[in-house]
Amino acid sequence: MGKELPHVRNKSQRRRNPEPGMITEKLRLHSDDHAHTPAGTLYVVATPIGNLEDISLRAIRILREVHLIAAEDTRRTRILLDNYRIPTPLTSLYDHNEAKKSGLLLGRLQKGEDVAYVSDAGTPGISDPGYILVRKAISCGIRVVPIPGASALIAALSVSGLPMDNFVFHGFLPAKQIRRKQLLASLQQEEKTLVFYESPRRLLSSLQDIHEVLGDREVVVSREMTKIYEKFLRGPAGKLITELRGAATRGEVTLIVAGHSRAAPEYSDEELLQCCRQAQYAEGGGLSVRDTADRIACETGVPRRRIYRLLLSS
Numbered sequence: 001m002g003k004e005l006p007h008v009r010n011k012s013q014r015r016r017n018p019e020p021g022m023i024t025e026k027l028r029l030h031s032d033d034h035a036h037t038p039a040g041t042l043y044v045v046a047t048p049i050g051n052l053e054d055i056s057l058r059a060i061r062i063l064r065e066v067h068l069i070a071a072e073d074t075r076r077t078r079i080l081l082d083n084y085r086i087p088t089p090l091t092s093l094y095d096h097n098e099a100k101k102s103g104l105l106l107g108r109l110q111k112g113e114d115v116a117y118v119s120d121a122g123t124p125g126i127s128d129p130g131y132i133l134v135r136k137a138i139s140c141g142i143r144v145v146p147i148p149g150a151s152a153l154i155a156a157l158s159v160s161g162l163p164m165d166n167f168v169f170h171g172f173l174p175a176k177q178i179r180r181k182q183l184l185a186s187l188q189q190e191e192k193t194l195v196f197y198e199s200p201r202r203l204l205s206s207l208q209d210i211h212e213v214l215g216d217r218e219v220v221v222s223r224e225m226t227k228i229y230e231k232f233l234r235g236p237a238g239k240l241i242t243e244l245r246g247a248a249t250r251g252e253v254t255l256i257v258a259g260h261s262r263a264a265p266e267y268s269d270e271e272l273l274q275c276c277r278q279a280q281y282a283e284g285g286g287l288s289v290r291d292t293a294d295r296i297a298c299e300t301g302v303p304r305r306r307i308y309r310l311l312l313s314s
Contacts, residue, residue, distance in 0.1 A: 040067070040109040042137045043116040044130060046123040046149030049252070050226035052083050059147045060084050067113040070105055072120045072129055080118075093117065095129050102133045109142050116147075121252075123151045127171040127197055153195050156222035156254035160193075161234065163259070167193040173206050173255075175199075180206065184213040194257040200249040204241065210257060211237040218258040224251035267302055269310055275300065276311060 043062050048054040063069060063086050070093040071077035077090060093101045105115055117124055117133060124130035137144050157164045170187075173196050174180040187194060198206050203221070210219065219240055221233040229251065233240055237257075267275075275296050280287045287295070289311045297304035 037110075037112050039140075039142050040112050040114040041143045041145055042105075042109055042134070043114065043145050043147055044124050044134060045116045045118050045147040046151065047077070047080060047118050047121060048226065049121045049150045049152050049155065050224065050230075052080060054150045054226055055080070055084075056147070056149050059149055060086070062147055063088055063116055063118075065114065066116045068105075068108060068115050070101070070115060070117045070133070072118070072124075076120050077118055088116075093129060093133065098129045098132045102136050105133060106136055106140055106142070109137065110140065121150070121152075123149065126151060126153065126169075150226075152197070152222075152225060152252065152254050155225050156220070156256055157193070157195060159232065160220040160222075160256040162193050162218060162220060162256055164193060166191075167195055169195045172197045172199070173202070175202065177205065177209065181209050181213055184209055188214060189260050191259040191262070193259050194255075196255040196257070198253045198255050200251060200253055203249050203253055203255075204244050206255070207237055207241050207244065210255075211241060214257065214260075220256040222254040222256065223249065225254070227251065265300075267300055272296065272300070272302060272307055272310055273314055276307065 043066060045059050045062060046056075047059070063081065063084075066088060069077065069081075069088050069090050071090055072092075072094045074090045074092050080086075081088065081090070091101075091105075093105070109115055117130055119125075119128035119130060122128070125134065134144055153169055157167060168187075168190065170183070174183060196206075200223070207219065207221075210217070214237075216236045216238045219235065219237045221231075221240060221244075223229075223231045223233075233243060235243075276292050279292055279295055289308065293304050293308040293311060296302070296307050
């Protein structure tokens with residue numbers, strides 16, 4: 001077995017005590033070199049929620065070009081990468097190691113490497129890991145770039161048939177019934193469309209709680225979106241409970257629930273005519289029948305046709 005070379009210096013190699021100015025200059029040069037090293041970019045990349053074709057050309061390019069891909073589940077991401085022949089190295093970053101692993105990724109970014117982050121499916125950070133990594137990158141002055149794509153909540157909303165101009169997303173409903181009912185109770189007066197994620201094994205229990213706490217509201221159950229067994233169930237909560245009772249439910253579920261609806265107050269014919277007279281009086285009698293009907297319909301929520309007919313017959 002060969003011997004190791006001894007760590008012995010001859011006289012010409014012995015370390016000499018450098019002058020203080022030399023130390024300062026070397027430290028300054030090293031600091032300047034590090035300061036001029038441009039940091040890499042963190043790409044937050046949306047991936048398909050089921051069908052592998054639901055990925056953008058830009059996302060494929062970015063995943064090929066970055067130095068490293070951090071993934072919530074490397075096994076699932078490997079399927080996607082193999083499908084598009086992307087050879088980029090993978091590392092894991094999931095709920096339980098995100099706080100620790102983020103520091104290692106930030107170190108590589110600060111050295112000038114580009115990193116992409118992907119979750120199991122859809123857009124990272126939406127009920128998935130990614131928030132801690134993005135937050136730390138921003139605090140370090142690292143450029144963070146979104147690569148948009150699939151999102152289960154947006155896909156479900158787009159085909160729900162319920163109002164989508166104003167909605168609230170609450171992630172996964174609590175697993176324990178007590179906490180689930182408490183959350184639903186806090187949303188009783190919420191007029192915006194409600195969006196939740198749910199486990200297939202808790203779907204029926206959650207629908208029963210929705211029916212009990214929020215009433216027989218319109219609900220859309222979106223299951224296995226973009227996959228072979230994609231299915232949408234629409235109807236009042238009570239009807240869907242009957243349909244799903246005893247049936248096996250598999251795959252990811254997105255629940256869309258109609259918001260609270262404030263019933264318009266009922267007006268008698270006489271009350272409507274009184275509103276019309278007041279409006280005409282306020283305008284000095286200058287409002288036409290058509291304009292009066294338009295104004296009162298807007299103020300009361302009563303159909304314009306009813307008000308118009310009342311004015312013509314009075």
